[in-house]
Amino acid sequence: MDFKDTPEEAIFRTECAQWLATHATPKSAGQHQTFDSLAERISASRAWQATKAANGFGAITWPKALGGRGGSPIQEVIFREEEAKYNVPASVFNVSLGMVIPSLLVHGSDEVRARYVAPALQGKELWCQLLSEPNAGSDLGMIRTQAKRCEDGRDGWIISGQKVWTSFAQFAEFGMVLTRTDPDQAKFAGMTSFFVDMQTPGIEIRPIRQANGQEEFNEVFFNDVYVPDEQRVGDIGNGWRVTMTALMNERLSIGGVLPADLWQKLARNIQSQHRAVNDQSILNRLNEIYIHAHGLWLMQCRGLTALGQGKEPGPELSVAKIIAAKTLSDYCELMMDLEGSKGLLSAAEHGSHWQLIEDLWYGAAGIRxxxxxxxxxKNNVGERVLGLPPEPRLDKGKTFRELVSN
Ligand SMILES: Cc1cc2nc3c(=O)[nH]c(=O)nc-3n(C[C@H](O)[C@H](O)[C@H](O)COP(=O)(O)OP(=O)(O)OC[C@H]3O[C@@H](n4cnc5c(N)ncnc54)[C@H](O)[C@@H]3O)c2cc1C
Incomplete structure (x- = not known):
């Protein structure tokens, strides 16, 4: 396992650091960028994406012909690590540029790529991902939103159904929607993907208010929405392949799950309190957080080494997400306990220094x-890493229609 950059990686890191130093403000200790509204965060994120795109940092791994840098996955991670040291808006483009557009690049037509890729890269057009439904999340093979061929002579489809948990749908210009086109096929075979303009008549977006008061998610209703066939992505019945291309691109998000100075901050906080320094149970909790944070860093190094050698990071890396979410929750809980009864206050009551803890506390639940x-x-790790027997599959050899009628 390599802990250090290769000479080429070090040169690229310096280039990133120099560019960032001239285009962004470094974070001071404990600083955390906040916005008055989600709309404000989205527009700041669009502006930052535009700056990056104009300077060759908008999409490190995309081909140069598409406005990318033609760089490697490890360069993408290096840029993200350097970017995390600066006070820039937390990106709202992870789904748009990290999942949906990469899928469009593989499965979309030349005309579609020519029209849609550049505005997405420049942050002018935001895309959302319309997969999850009230009865289909972990198992997307059970989606019920249907697309039926028009019967009035138009060369298109009518989409009807409901999606849920769609991040940033209320701000997105476009979305990629997974639909059921043939219920008489096996559940993963009868699905087809389309892209839609989110302003299309019949699309109704209802934001969901979260526990933290924000509205990042939405319910999206398709009330007999007409979509021309030219907005189909991939072949009819190939929607699962299109979706898998998008989901596979999530693998790059292995970097930067935990704030780099997590346990150091906690240790400083404990040191400043006489009571805490002498409390063995608090020190034990700090030890555990340190061990998890350090273990995650080692796993990340292993993943980065694989990427640097042109290999795929192993499936064992997926366990990192479980540990990261738990470590973040444990960290926030300990920070709250150290504050005593004040730890129960919100950032609005306790002060802006508390905003990061509040955001991490709510965010950790979402990461899970x-x-x-x-x-x-855990099921994936059990089957793919530990070689345990697979889960019983009751859907084998059945069509989607048979599955939902049971
Ligand atoms: C921050 C965030 C952003 C999101 N953004 C989007 C988005 O932009 N677009 C989109 O389409 N979706 C989005 N989602 C939705 C997300 O993909 C789903 O919530 C997730 O896939 C789980 O599906 P579900 O909520 O339907 O839960 P379910 O699948 O119904 O699961 C409910 C519970 O049952 C458990 N369970 C289910 N199946 C099994 C099994 N086989 N074995 C053991 N336990 C099982 C689950 O672990 C869970 O505890 C987002 C979610 C979050 C938290």
């Missing part, structure tokens, strides 16, 4: 679910 819940990740 997004991109595969803890249980699903």
């Amino acid at each position: 679910i997004a991109g595969g819940t803890d249980e699903i990740v």
